[in-house]
Amino acid sequence: MPMRLRAEKKMRKHLIEQLKARKVLGARIAQGKNQSVEELQHEKNLGPQVFLFKNMFSGQVLYSQVPAFHQDQIDQQFVRPNWENRKPSRRSDLWRIMCVASFKDYEHARAAFRGLVQLRQARDVVQQKEAKALRKKNDDGNTWYAGQYRPTYSQEAVADLAHVIEEFNLEGTKLLWENAWRRGEDKHWRLDLVEHDTLPPFNPRDQSILLDEVSKLAVEEFAKLRQAEAVEAQTGVTESA
Amino acid sequence: MSLRVSMRAFSLSSRVCARSGSKFSFGDLSKVKLRAPIIPTHKNFDVSPDHPLWAFFPEGNNTETALRSGDELDMNSREWTFAELRRKSFEDLHKLWYLTLKERNILAREVRLAESLRYSRTQQHDALDEKLVTVQKRIKQVLLERQVAHERVQTFTQQQQQYLTEFEERYLNASEHEIVSFNEKLVRLQYAFFGIEPQLQDYDLEDINIKFVEGLSFVANLKVKRYLKQNPAQEQEFELPLNGVVEELPFLLRNVTEAIEEVKALRQSGESVKLDKIDVFPFLRSALSNAIEQEELDQ
Numbered sequence: 147m148p149m150r151l152r153a154e155k156k157m158r159k160h161l162i163e164q165l166k167a168r169k170v171l172g173a174r175i176a177q178g179k180n181q182s183v184e185e186l187q188h189e190k191n192l193g194p195q196v197f198l199f200k201n202m203f204s205g206q207v208l209y210s211q212v213p214a215f216h217q218d219q220i221d222q223q224f225v226r227p228n229w230e231n232r233k234p235s236r237r238s239d240l241w242r243i244m245c246v247a248s249f250k251d252y253e254h255a256r257a258a259f260r261g262l263v264q265l266r267q268a269r270d271v272v273q274q275k276e277a278k279a280l281r282k283k284n285d286d287g288n289t290w291y292a293g294q295y296r297p298t299y300s301q302e303a304v305a306d307l308a309h310v311i312e313e314f315n316l317e318g319t320k321l322l323w324e325n326a327w328r329r330g331e332d333k334h335w336r337l338d339l340v341e342h343d344t345l346p347p348f349n350p351r352d353q354s355i356l357l358d359e360v361s362k363l364a365v366e367e368f369a370k371l372r373q374a375e376a377v378e379a380q381t382g383v384t385e386s387a
Numbered sequence: 388m389s390l391r392v393s394m395r396a397f398s399l400s401s402r403v404c405a406r407s408g409s410k411f412s413f414g415d416l417s418k419v420k421l422r423a424p425i426i427p428t429h430k431n432f433d434v435s436p437d438h439p440l441w442a443f444f445p446e447g448n449n450t451e452t453a454l455r456s457g458d459e460l461d462m463n464s465r466e467w468t469f470a471e472l473r474r475k476s477f478e479d480l481h482k483l484w485y486l487t488l489k490e491r492n493i494l495a496r497e498v499r500l501a502e503s504l505r506y507s508r509t510q511q512h513d514a515l516d517e518k519l520v521t522v523q524k525r526i527k528q529v530l531l532e533r534q535v536a537h538e539r540v541q542t543f544t545q546q547q548q549q550y551l552t553e554f555e556e557r558y559l560n561a562s563e564h565e566i567v568s569f570n571e572k573l574v575r576l577q578y579a580f581f582g583i584e585p586q587l588q589d590y591d592l593e594d595i596n597i598k599f600v601e602g603l604s605f606v607a608n609l610k611v612k613r614y615l616k617q618n619p620a621q622e623q624e625f626e627l628p629l630n631g632v633v634e635e636l637p638f639l640l641r642n643v644t645e646a647i648e649e650v651k652a653l654r655q656s657g658e659s660v661k662l663d664k665i666d667v668f669p670f671l672r673s674a675l676s677n678a679i680e681q682e683e684l685d686q
Contacts, residue, residue, distance in 0.1 A: 257410075329425070330426055
């Protein structure tokens with residue numbers, strides 16, 4: 147073994163630490179588990195939205211408040227992995243946008259995100275058996291799958307989204323679906339609260355661009371709404387005066 | 388003591404508040420009633436009734452079953468024979484190829500479906516597919532034969548010249564009732580030997596080459612000679628030889644009498660000039676494109 151000087155060893159250790167620190171674990175904008183309203187609105191300039199990403203490999207769904215995802219979110223939302231529900235990979239080519247939910251305001255968006263995470267917690271941890279009872283099974287009594295793909299996870303995410311919107315009465319919600327067939331039949335949705343639409347067709351290579359555009363549109367729309375409300379309030383004040 | 392108890396009670400109650408007090412929270416997760424997964428449905432969008440994927444089904448969108456049993460297949464059919472295929476034009480063979488291919492795709496899809504259903508009685512499908520494969524092989528063989536024949540003709544320059552001389556002789560000596568069939572033969576000959584298309588609209592103007600010019604010269608001289616042989620009185624008025632492509636082209640586009648008149652008019656007006664070699668192709672291109680346009684206008 148060649149002799150190494152102490153400084154050399156130190157330098158080596160330092161470099162390894164640097165490399166570890168530099169490792170990118172996802173989009174920096176999505177770092178952190180729960181994003182506050184101020185952070186979203188003022189620091190990151192994002193709209194009141196929740197993004198649902200579907201994993202092409204396993205069918206699992208990742209919720210995000212920003213148009214990107216990070217290892218932190220995967221760690222937060224897949225807390226009890228097992229052979230059927232493995233902790234998904236961070237690979238960005240596997241996560242395809244499934245739905246973009248736009249809400250009336252940031253409170254609603256934050257509530258929906260937290261509600262979705264809570265329901266995921268309920269399905270994976272607290273009410274594991276009940277959740278499993280609702281799934282389609284194969285002949286062996288396991289959750290139905292083809293290869294590693296379990297369609298039930300994305301269907302559960304859609305059910306949870308409908309649940310959250312109805313539970314918290316999130317009116318004025320607009321859902322942009324990647325494919326119209328995913329939202330299922332209309333009987334599952336409170337159509338007085340929700341409006342369905344589809345995302346424009348896009349090349350998966352340019353998914354991040356699409357999401358940025360959608361986010362920008364949401365910010366503009368939110369600003370417009372607030373302005374209209376302010377004008378309304380002002381006219382109301384002058385009339386009463 | 389009492390203070391401590393009340394403080395503990397306060398902190399507990401505040402924690403409970405934080406856990407479930409918010410308007411936007413599920414509270415105790417063990418009491419939430421989970422919903423059944425929402426199954427996607429195709430009812431949310433319309434699908435065109437003539438979707439291209441219906442081409443994979445025997446009756447298109449009227450198909451009743453995804454997998455035909457062996458009895459439903461047409462097992463009495465036979466392959467196209469070489470003799471039948473040799474009589475077909477290229478367009479017909481092209482269509483036939485794709486009809487066969489579509490049929491094979493339908494069969495392949497059914498066999499694949501049967502495989503995934505573990506339904507093993509697909510021998511009849513395979514037998515029919517083999518027949519279709521034979522048809523495809525024969526189509527290829529026939530096309531190959533044509534290609535070989537065409538290429539061999541190109542190399543037979545001496546024989547070609549001999550044949551052309553013989554043909555010229557027979558054409559000039561043909562009687563009045565034979566000349567119709569000879570003219571038809573001439574059309575085929577000029578296509579086979581010189582690549583001159585029978586229909587004006589089929590001309591590829593980029594593809595005019597030296598062969599075309601040779602053919603034009605041959606056809607024009609042939610027609611003139613026959614005309615002058617039929618009408619010896621004209622022989623004094625009309626001088627031979629023809630003066631290059633400018634005078635030869637009318638014989639390809641019009642019938643002989645009109646062409647002769649046109650050439651005479653050209654000679655009188657002094658427009659009949661012998662073109663330089665470099666001007667021949669551009670002249671032919673522009674003249675032919677004008678003729679095609681004129682024909683389209685007339686139609």
